[in-house]
Amino acid sequence: GAGVSQTPSNKVTEKGKYVELRCDPISGHTALYWYRQSLGQGPEFLIYFQGTGAADDSGLPNDRFFAVRPEGSVSTLKIQRTERGDSAVYLCASSPPGQGYTEAFFGQGTRLTVV
Amino acid sequence: AQTVTQSQPEMSVQEAETVTLSCTYDTSESDYYLFWYKQPPSRQMILVIRQEAYKQQNATENRFSVNFQKAAKSFSLKISDSQLGDAAMYFCAYRSASNFGNEKLTFGTGTRLTIIP
Numbered sequence: 623g624a625g626v627s628q629t630p631s632n633k634v635t636e637k638g639k640y641v642e643l644r645c646d647p648i649s650g651h652t653a654l655y656w657y658r659q660s661l662g663q664g665p666e667f668l669i670y671f672q673g674t675g676a677a678d679d680s681g682l683p684n685d686r687f688f689a690v691r692p693e694g695s696v697s698t699l700k701i702q703r704t705e706r707g708d709s710a711v712y713l714c715a716s717s718p719p720g721q722g723y724t725e726a727f728f729g730q731g732t733r734l735t736v737v
Numbered sequence: 738a739q740t741v742t743q744s745q746p747e748m749s750v751q752e753a754e755t756v757t758l759s760c761t762y763d764t765s766e767s768d769y770y771l772f773w774y775k776q777p778p779s780r781q782m783i784l785v786i787r788q789e790a791y792k793q794q795n796a797t798e799n800r801f802s803v804n805f806q807k808a809a810k811s812f813s814l815k816i817s818d819s820q821l822g823d824a825a826m827y828f829c830a831y832r833s834a835s836n837f838g839n840e841k842l843t844f845g846t847g848t849r850l851t852i853i854p
Contacts, residue, residue, distance in 0.1 A: 664830075665782070667841045715782075728782040
């Protein structure tokens with residue numbers, strides 16, 4: 623498809639388990655962002671990739687959260703030892719290269735539920 | 738750090754009427770972008786309208802327009818001729834214009850808009 627694709631759409635996991643969330647950006651988009659949206663809140667920035675490197679990971683809440691983008695395209699957000707407080711919608715966005723303003727395009731998110 | 742505040746958790750409007758959603762923000766920067774995003778139940782964030790801080794003219798996109806008051810740090814969204822398809826969560830968002838490539842957004846807490854037929 624032409625848009626940002628996130629899989630799975632929904633994920634239920636048990637407390638303490640490890641999960642991986644996948645984001646497939648729009649082809650050619652060099653910038654990729656992960657956000658977390660807790661219930662009743664706006665999305666909060668987690669991490670930004672420019673190409674393969676994490677250029678800004680200041681939003682990751684703790685060392686249980688990690689993200690990779692090994693080939694500069696698909697990204698995986700990894701959460702270790704999940705806690706109930708990790709339950710949220712995880713949104714991914716990508717934007718093309720360019721000078722000045724470039725629009726970010728969002729996927730439909732992964733709803734993570736930790737039980 | 739920048740903050741974005743939306744003080745209206747919920748709003749409702751009759752179909753075909755006009756509604757205004759409020760947003761205030763705080764920043765020490767002079768160059769930035771402001772956005773309104775729509776989030777329907779599908780969860781995908783859809784860009785409604787964008788305003789560049791250096792532009793004095795308020796942005797307009799068809800039935801959507803903004804009232805940008807830079808000195809007051811206020812950025813409201815006006816939806817004219819409301820339609821049933823406008824029902825959604827609306828988020829105000831801020832982005833620095835000086836981070837050269839890092840286009841991370843700071844969002845408000847959202848306003849749920851209901852359209853009454």
